[in-house]
Amino acid sequence: MAIRSGVSKSTVSRVINGEPRVRAAVAERVRRAVGELGYVPHQAARSLVTRHNDAVAIVVTEPQKRLYSDAYFDCQLRAIRKALAQQGVQPVVLLVDEPTDYPRVVKFLSGGHVDGALVFALQSDDPLPAALEHMGLPVVFGGRTDHPEDRSVFVDADNRGGARLAVRHLVSLGRRRIATITGPLDQTASVARLDGYRDVVPAGPASLIAEGDFTQPGGAQAMAALLDRCPDLDAVFVASDLMAAGALGELTARGLRVPEEVAVVGFDDLPVGESTRPRLTTVHQDIEAMGREMTRLLMKQIHAEGDHDGGDRPAPSVITPMRLVLRESA
Amino acid sequence: MAIRSGVSKSTVSRVINGEPRVRAAVAERVRRAVGELGYVPHQAARSLVTRHNDAVAIVVTEPQKRLYSDAYFDCQLRAIRKALAQQGVQPVVLLVDEPTDYPRVVKFLSGGHVDGALVFALQSDDPLPAALEHMGLPVVFGGRTDHPEDRSVFVDADNRGGARLAVRHLVSLGRRRIATITGPLDQTASVARLDGYRDVVPAGPASLIAEGDFTQPGGAQAMAALLDRCPDLDAVFVASDLMAAGALGELTARGLRVPEEVAVVGFDDLPVGESTRPRLTTVHQDIEAMGREMTRLLMKQIHAEGDHDGGDRPAPSVITPMRLVLRESA
């Protein structure tokens, strides 16, 4: 301990924690000693008594598809990190892709290393939500889980409503044979967007639905399949901008005019939609706002925890609204 | 504590830590109690005495350019995580892009949250290496820092040697006007590759050198600039496969035949190089091996720390060898 270089122990603690009632001269002396000794307080010891460590986990499952190729997620992650940083909280990212990662991550999460967690587990059968359910750690999910009845907190885009917006727009344009390219249907967001499509086109035959994988080539491929099955389709709602870009390419390659012959609406409103030809009409979601909202809900939980744990209100989850962005493709 | 449901305290500890000398019956009883109570040991308290927390940080600076668009880094990160997981160590990723992130990350790192850190700080003027220098935390750098004289441990590709390999190959093909497209020259790796080029083409005029940004469009743009300045160039060494793909596109767009009129050699050996037309001749680096090597060196440091800190040998850094992969582009 840095007693040797100043007065004594608990005063050092006070100085470091910036408590007011310390004489300026003493505080200065301590600070100098700390600087010379290169002393850094041991966070584990501190958090043992303060019960918090000013760090929260960002848990990402299936990173190979998300973290590295997904401009969407990139943006969201950045917003979250910024919001956390502003509160002086250190975000630590936990990646999980192999099944063997789960127990280790759960152990880490329940080990008291972090004050809370922001979890992105989009596979609808992901075991993580259930595992976190009863371990008492404040958690906010990004995207809805498969258990809407539980009291878990989540922030989700209004995927279903956004899809309806897109398809209704297509209908209002007079399109009659509206197809859709979905995301992987093991993800809740993909299913919700498909549900929105079905809300508007309830009688649509299965041949007008193709499952994509949220990648650009995947979008092109799905578009090709759709065109082979239903050469007379006159519109397509694509569940992501990246896939829409691929679909646009396939359409153009086949000599089909967009939007004259086939109208296209995407989803996400990523930069890619502005550089396609024609530029993409799409459903906008405010990713940054979602990120900020997630942090806000998490911090609220974290702080509420200490005060009184009696007030267990229903989960104050948030569904963010969507908005149609009209450009040239539809 | 879970005494209430079993015998007593330190025995619980023994059971949890899997110590052998505990009667099977008792162990079983404790385990059941633990299960029922949902008890999880508090890691902060544990690490306070054991002096380790079975977690290491992976610090990534400038993530916007690396983490999300870089298949190269993606692959390396995956290899590292796998290697760490095998040792039961939890990797926690710390992202830093804003200057304000530094103090918080340094605080986290020195706060005893992790046993060591793997640091990717490729900007040659990154302040992190210096900050970590004297804080006693075991650290291994990915890529060389700007202080080759210090005793920091790093794992780096033989960028200079690999570049020489590429350019010598071009020379052996009889090429006389060999250009190069570099990466951002504020990164040590880019500079090293340029140095390798210069080793072989010492008299090359500056007009044969164009700086790119490690992206595909950037590669195309640099190629265009090169072609405008030196229409008679007959070969180009491109410092990354992604840029090489862009350069190939530009060459083709201008009607230049590869490799007949202009030979192209890339760097990295990413999958993209196999899908270009013609397929890319490139310099291969074993990314996974580098990842494994980094973890190995880190774990070695971590374990050595406890034993005896007298044996301060010179830094056992590693430079991984490069290998030329011949395909059609040169």
Added chain:
DNA sequence: ATGAAAGCGCTAACAG
């Protein structure tokens, strides 16, 4: 305004 003492939840020596 500052020091002394107690204790956060755990492991590790030491007894038994």
Added chain:
DNA sequence: CTGTTAGCGCTTTCAT
């Protein structure tokens, strides 16, 4: 084999 005793490094009453 298992319980007891001491701290790990810090914050926090409680005195002073």
